[in-house]
Amino acid sequence: MDISEARLDSLVSRLSEGLSVEIKTWIDPKAAEGIAKITKAVIALYNRDGGYLIIGFNNDTLQPDREDAPDDVKAAFHVDVIQGIVSRYSSISIEIQVAFVERKGSLHPVIAVPQGVTVPAAAKRDLNDNGRMLIREDTVYFRTLGSNGTPSTSAIKASDWPDLLKICFDNREADIGRFLRRQLGVEWANLFTSALKSPTLEERTRSILQQGADARQMEIEARKLSPSAQMLLQKGSWEVALVFDPPKDVEDSSSDFLAKVDSSNPEYTGWPAWLVSTNFHNTADRPYKRETAWESLILGSVSESLDFYRMHARGEFYQSRLLRDDMTDRVEPGTALDPRLAxxxxxxxxxxxxRFVSALSFDVDAKLGFMFRWNRLRGRHIDHWVDQGSYSRNKVTREDSIESYVEVPADTPASSIAPYVQRATSKLFGSFAGYELKPDAIETEVNRLLKRS
Structure with missing residues (x-):
């Protein structure tokens, strides 16, 4: 799991509980109750395919809890202490990491639980505290959503077993997918991982892309943008629509739907896709309901950004963001595109x-249609400015807007998405005088992303 300073800062600066993030007030790792809370949380997060246990925050206010902090936080939550607890009570060897992050003058431990579960972890012994059974042997703990969409840790329920088994099988299939791509190449491997495209789904996805773009423009016109925000509209942008097939037979999008979208988001990046801004300080950035769908226009207050989101419970999602290539001082805005970043x-x-498939109860036989569109491209050149600092001045595009479409089966493991990423970006890259990003490079970017979860 990623425990870089940037990742930890993003976790605590936009603090919220999810299926991969659990928040606890201060606990004592030497006390029976504290041991039980750490054990259950780590096992539950591991079974959910990894995540973070963040300690020392009030569960209701999400503000630092200053009353019960230990005198020496680093000693109390030393990795050897926490690992000893996990090793004593978990049936599976789980190698955790412990990092510390400062918030408002207080130091807080973050316990990182690794990904890769292929066999569910359970408690391997009881913990009884004066007649209270805090941990019960053979119990499988799991991060789950309650009826109101609130994530929590509990003994696994019958309704959660399909999710847990899918995670385990996905991790087993990941090795098979990598083997096929290495031995057979992307084209032949695709025969095993992709389904036939459905023109109807493609048409629906294109329609949602346009509806989202229209809704974005409507909100921009309705909201009074500052002069600096108006300038952002001149920068390059990219859009995506996601549509599930078959759709849900619902008319409205409830608050419960929005909560499930939020809590099930794995937050691979510090500013994740389909960000739910319910707890944002600026009320104008928070989601609002328009024509039975949730929308939000988010203007960054610290860094320049202008994002728009639209989500409907039928299984229709749209988002628009500015090109990162125009938001850095490492290249001149409007001149470059980093293919690895794209x-x-x-x-x-x-x-x-x-991730939304199981969280929103879509069938495993469903299909996901993705329609991408990149804007204000004309005259840009390929530039690997993020990592390598190299560029290809002769790889220039004359196209101003590029669209691409890809369908992904709902049962595709996240670790096997590289062929779909290649298909979704090949038209974009090809417009730059035939430029190609090799499959190995795309596989590297996919793995880099998934390791951040």
């Missing part, structure tokens, strides 16, 4: 969409 964000969108 592939990285396409991979994030697809991976997040696949």
């Amino acid at each position: 592939a990285y964000f396409v991979a994030e969108v697809i991976a997040v969409g696949l």
